[in-house]
Amino acid sequence: MYLDEAILDDTARIDSGDAAALLPHIASTALQVRQSAVLAQEAGVARLGADGRPRAVLVAGVGGSSMVAGVLAAVAGPTGPVPVIGHHAHGLPGWVGVSDVVLAVSASGTSTETCSVVEEARRRGARIGVVAPADTPLAHLAALAGASFVPLVGQRPARAMLWSLAVPLLVAARALGVVRLGDDAVEAAAARLEEVATRCRSSSESFVNPAKTLALELAGALPVIWGTSVVTTVAAEHAAAQFATNAKYPALVGALPHPGHHQVALFAGPFGAGLGVADSGGRDELEDFFRDRAEEEEPTRLRLILLRDPDAERAEVTRQAEVAVAVAAERGVDVTELRTEGSGPLERLASLIGLFDFTAVYLALVLGLDPTQTPVARDLGR
Numbered sequence: 001m002y003l004d005e006a007i008l009d010d011t012a013r014i015d016s017g018d019a020a021a022l023l024p025h026i027a028s029t030a031l032q033v034r035q036s037a038v039l040a041q042e043a044g045v046a047r048l049g050a051d052g053r054p055r056a057v058l059v060a061g062v063g064g065s066s067m068v069a070g071v072l073a074a075v076a077g078p079t080g081p082v083p084v085i086g087h088h089a090h091g092l093p094g095w096v097g098v099s100d101v102v103l104a105v106s107a108s109g110t111s112t113e114t115c116s117v118v119e120e121a122r123r124r125g126a127r128i129g130v131v132a133p134a135d136t137p138l139a140h141l142a143a144l145a146g147a148s149f150v151p152l153v154g155q156r157p158a159r160a161m162l163w164s165l166a167v168p169l170l171v172a173a174r175a176l177g178v179v180r181l182g183d184d185a186v187e188a189a190a191a192r193l194e195e196v197a198t199r200c201r202s203s204s205e206s207f208v209n210p211a212k213t214l215a216l217e218l219a220g221a222l223p224v225i226w227g228t229s230v231v232t233t234v235a236a237e238h239a240a241a242q243f244a245t246n247a248k249y250p251a252l253v254g255a256l257p258h259p260g261h262h263q264v265a266l267f268a269g270p271f272g273a274g275l276g277v278a279d280s281g282g283r284d285e286l287e288d289f290f291r292d293r294a295e296e297e298e299p300t301r302l303r304l305i306l307l308r309d310p311d312a313e314r315a316e317v318t319r320q321a322e323v324a325v326a327v328a329a330e331r332g333v334d335v336t337e338l339r340t341e342g343s344g345p346l347e348r349l350a351s352l353i354g355l356f357d358f359t360a361v362y363l364a365l366v367l368g369l370d371p372t373q374t375p376v377a378r379d380l381g382r
Helices: 005-009 011-016 023-027 029-043 045-051 068-076 112-124 137-145 162-176 183-199 210-218 230-247 260-268 284-296 315-330 345-366 375-380
Strands: 057-060 084-087 101-105 127-133 148-152 221-227 252-255 301-308 334-339
Touching: 005 011, 005 210, 005 345, 023 029, 023 345, 029 045, 029 148, 029 162, 029 183, 029 345, 045 127, 045 148, 045 162, 057 068, 057 112, 057 162, 068 084, 068 162, 068 230, 068 345, 101 112, 101 162, 112 127, 112 137, 127 137, 127 162, 137 148, 148 162, 162 183, 183 345, 210 221, 210 301, 210 334, 210 345, 221 230, 221 260, 230 252, 230 301, 230 345, 252 260, 260 301, 260 315, 301 315, 315 334
Parallel strands: 057 084, 057 101, 101 127, 127 148, 221 252, 221 301, 301 334
Antiparallel strands: none
8 A cells, every 4th residue: 555654744735735625624613613603593593492301302414414413412421311313314213203303414405314304303293403504405494394494604515514513403402401511611612623723734744743643553554443432432433434535444433342342353353463372273274374465465454543531431441441452462453542632522522523534634645545535425425
């Protein structure tokens, strides 16, 4: 695999190349947070809470919009008063009814799956909130349903619109009594994204730029990304989605305790350090096979990306994380540990999401790929 590592310290090439169309949008996520909070308040999403707390909140979105459900669930936390459920298909589950709230988001406003959700929610009498561009099919359906509607402003790629989609739902969830989220927590998340953008800017050299450093560590490896809390598991899912979309690069997503219990077995397989002596009974031929391949070309190896959340990890999960690092070391699997920064769940989530957004773009550049192109994704959307 050819890696163009030199490009990461060539600011002129970065700023004049393919990434120039995407990096400014990623760098402006703090603006998205603040702007979207104001738009949500102006749109009157607080009226969704007029009838009290719902039985459940269903968050509908596909593609780049699908991560919004995870953001809301992470902020609500495992002890939230009602379930927050992501939905990424046509129609609605049979249980959704007048006691529930349906929140639908679409970066394009044309998603057939999300449009069908709003149509069905209207028929069932559920409370509805919609975030989408104005003058789109979804905006039209929102008007027909009498839904709370927050228009998207600005021209951004869908993969760089997470906060524009998520923050209005957080404001709505606060009115519904589903999350505890003060204006200070929203501002803290915006400030954290600004801080990440400063550290990860294109002019910051690789040895002091955490996103460039991480991109170099990942290039040529197969990332296994584990969360240790609700917040970090959502961040892991977002990272894998951004790596796939921007860098066309695969990653395995997991968490501790589950499915880490199963995925740890990968460390002893052909993408780990190979089959070790302790596991090799009767497998000499397999060992020779992988050893021969390694002599022909550099094999792809796993790299564990462990996302730590000291403020939210259970003691047992912390112990499991320490064991996982030790097991990885025994198997020759490299480990990168990243920790959340900040206090509340939204700020902690922003600290990792901001980092991974930049990392995905830099990884694409190292691989010699254009991070703005997603031709297969467009084909699926036809």
